[in-house]
Amino acid sequence: MTSVTSPTRRRIGRPESPELRGNVLRAAIDAYAEKGWSGFNFDVVATRAGVGRPALYRRWADRTALLVDAFKELTPSLVDEDLGSLRQELVRLGVDYATMMRGSRGLAGTRLMADAHFHPDLFARVSAEVSERREDLVQRSVERARARGEIADDCTRDITLLLFGALWERSALAATGRAMHAERPDVEHLVDVVLRGLGQGPDVV
Incomplete structure (x- = not known):
């Protein structure tokens, strides 16, 4: 190890x-x-x-x-900003993530995932520096959404995994030529799918 x-x-x-x-x-x-x-x-x-x-x-x-x-x-700085709805905030974070995953930075992130099984300490060290901030911002967005009544107080679904896991997989497929890199409409569609899974319904903006 x-x-x-x-x-x-x-x-x-x-x-x-x-x-x-x-x-x-x-x-x-x-x-x-x-x-x-x-x-x-x-x-x-x-x-x-x-x-x-x-x-x-x-x-x-x-x-x-x-x-x-x-x-x-080489990981872009993330800013916590109240945009008035959970959807808008997740779309912004998703677009930023999809953009970051292009090129060498994205490929390096994919490599890190592959190395995680054999070098878990390395994965934990890098994740602590670059991933926890993103997870914290998602949690803050969720807390604001609860305060606005957008989602139920007892909602415990892992939005970070649902959204960024899917974007990471899309990036990995793009690296092999099996898919195109995610653009803003793709991110918006994915966010809508995640929010429907939380029970918001397609009409929530």
Whole structure:
């Protein structure tokens, strides 16, 4: 089992170069998306980023810390905003997620799911940094919906799993050419299906 307890290494000396850091983190996501955890290491990332390995060793304690930082950096920030209805808030979150899942960031997320069985600690570490915020926003939207009377107080269905699980599967299929990436109308349709499952009915907006 892979150890994931090492923190990002603290640098002493020259100040951090944002450009170098950004290049390395993008290279890290690209490398992980292509090779998975078994092929992910400082050598591969340094080569892709066009930097020497010492630049990575000075900044990150190990490859786990590097990958966690890469996921954090390349996952768009999420903002909690009351849009007046659960549907609108879920559509906004869903569209943001579907957009993020395109390209290397999405492929890296799919790789992480595949690696979760063999490296559960790695999966837990990354998820704690990038997934819990999304789950928290969904829960806040649900709480506002309860306060507005949109859904029952005893509704316990896992909206996060229903919505983002389906969007993740759509993204995985798109990577194989078996489906198109989800666009806003697809997200809206999926949200409506989820809300009907919660008993809201198709007429609720």
